[in-house]
Amino acid sequence: MTPGPPPRRQTRRQAGLVLTACILASSLVGMDSLMTTVALPAVAGDLDAGLAVQQWIVAAFLLAVGSLILVGGALGDVYGRRPVFAAGTAGFGAAALVCAVAPTSGVLVTGRLLQGAAAALLLPSVLAVITAAFDEADRSRAIARWSAWSGLSVIAGPVVGGLLIDALSWRAVYWAELPCAAVVVALILRATPPGDGTAGASVDLAGAAFAVPAVGGPAFYLIQSPRSGWGDPLTLTALVAGIASLAAFLAWERRARTPLLPPALFRIRAFAAINATTFVLYGALIACGTYTILFLQENLGYGPAPAGIAGAVPIMVLFVLSGRFGALADRHGGRPFIAGGSLLAGLGMLLLLRADAGTSLWTVVLPSVLVHGLGLAMLVAPLTSGVMSAAPADRAGVASGINNAIARIGSMMAIAVLGVVISVRFSAELDDGLARAGIAAPDAAVLDAARERPLSDEPPAALPDDERAALEPVLADASASAFRTGAGAAGALAVLAGAIAWAGYRDPKAAAYDAAGTLGCPITGARDHVEAPPIGSRAAQPAG
Template identity: 40%
Template structure:
């Protein structure tokens, strides 16, 4: 069914459902970091536990998101989306009630499973349900409201932490799910690709997730034996994907040099973003001495700029090609992060923090929309969904590794976040590492990215407000298993 009109009650119900579902995952990506110091104090947790609070979610989400899209294709996108919403809400409730850090980390991993089920279905339901004449406007509204949700996330997280407490950062998802599910059951039609299916690549998914988990553990705990085992499982994952007739990640897609190059840029860019947003809110609270609300609000300019200017950036990228935006954008982001070196005890928001946020936000605006469009233009249109899924998973995996590796590389001890002096020094070293990673991404883009014919003019390619990951393309892809 793809003839629902946006102005109809059913059309409004579909749009509301997809916005509510995607908002749960978007809010999680921007709210939780603000609450980390409060979680650490309340649960008497060290820095490693805070890293795992972020990474347990990213680990299962990045490892299973391609499989989640395949489940929707086979068993119905509405069904899998709703299972993901309920799962996500139940895991969020467990997070909110967690008595200790161990339970919180386990619940966060379960939350990531729910995210992997609901995230691919949100945009796919719009693409599969709406009449072609209304589809562009529906996606534009979905992107705009999603951007607003991402923009208010840090502010909302800070308000919750300073008000009712950090547990409400997670408990907030429960009423969102209670509203989302009945609306979806009433208004959203079921859809699937209706094609023949092969076997699910469960082995590939398990090997990929296990490799990421072991590498993450090794970086957080400085255990090099585990690191070697994680790398070995990564090699096994590649070999399995190469030999299976229906792999989760067909390696042939990397035959496109442009696709490979842009994913390398993605790894560099989103590793730096992941490390920055993990550490900056802690810096603002622990070193500068701001409240959670002040720290969360301080990050608003980056997302507001993304929301307001991404469409124009996408248009510019179409005119001049992706090479310049993907070179200049990371360098602007690097400059913004280096400006954060001025932010220490007694820092002024207007004089010290705001300039860094504005430069960083302009860099994000410059690069994100052209990056997404270039990923989708670099492969055949029939593989656009797969290409976007791989790019989205690569961005999440990059953030996962950065959150694990940065404290180790910067010499940040287990109790550093309790000591303003120790954390400030390590934060400065981290910003240099993030800036260097962005400069590497700019160099890769300048050396390898070439202009291709325009390949993605849909709204989800050109405008979105999330600073966490590229938008996930939702166009149904026929004949794809994973």
């Protein structure tokens, strides 16, 4: 006789443990990214890291996640969500240990790259594991709880990170992740049922092999060239290799049986437009947030905790108001909210054009982050739901994964591009400032050291006290000018994103999916069919 199902109480208890594991896992990744951003100035001081290294600490994580997250979802389909989820979480914890003990900036960047690869395994499994653990009657409530608690933890991330750094060290940020990762792995192994892989499914590993250098090569060129020279053979080689890999990736995806980026999806106008908006907009948001936190600490002298509070404000506004704007978008259509929210976010960034070397966090930066947080609250829910509804219903899961990857790749590329803008502006302003002040230019090594940290007003330690005192106001003004230029560029990108959304996106609810019959073979990552939730629901909020 076949044994019956376990008692309902046991099933609910296991489902509760699964939900706890998913909340902790999403919180772990979300808090990590924001805490790392707050920690960058402390890392720079401890490991003698310039702007290029600070960029790579953030960009390495985004590079790995953006390039591999679709592979992570496919691996979950092939081998089962339980082992992939557990492996990703364990790998994330192991990589956090590498970051915590890193003796050099190179080891730290390697640790961040490994954390990104582990997060690419972890993140796609979260929502699928919740979906499998709860029956239809309880699933929406479980997803809402997961979204709410994960959102609250992300809000806390910059503040908690700032307090840990102030009280202990930047390394404490990564030490704190170890017990959390261990608890998640234990819960996964205890409560998540095994055996949910799909026989015969495959993974586009060749596409992933092309995707990583296709994204990383141009990023390496943009981040390293301001220091090594735009014609440096190493950086040029990376750029050429990246372009060649991109061409190979696009050619491969057209004939792969299970492509990472199904070309037919991008023939749907709404899907293409909303992903173009995501690429530009999230790049502007993440890059501007990163450099604002650096400027607050390195130029204005605020500690990690106040800088963390500034980083948390837009997320708090998003968390409180996005559901209300989502409900309005459900009634009136998402297009005006996506375009209008992008424009408002850009306006918030452009408010930073008032920043100078004596700027106050409370009178300049706080109004800026409040306004761009309001814009973010307007657009995130309709944008996320729009991605899922722009694709045919049996491709919504893959569509969401693609949008997630594009957001992270856009963020990484914007960090690289705005870093170039900031570095070039700083160098020009530094030379002009020295001439206006009548200060004899320090030797080349001193100037090179100053250019390594273009958002800092701290003169190189090797200078005598009198020369340091004369150089400090010049550096402060040059870094403030460089920051304003970067903020202006980010604001312009957000405005561009709004224009792309307005011109190219139409609400797909009333549109027939004319490309639905041209998608070819099912994509591994879309095995779980995900219907687009109402725009105003918690389930429509972005995961991780």
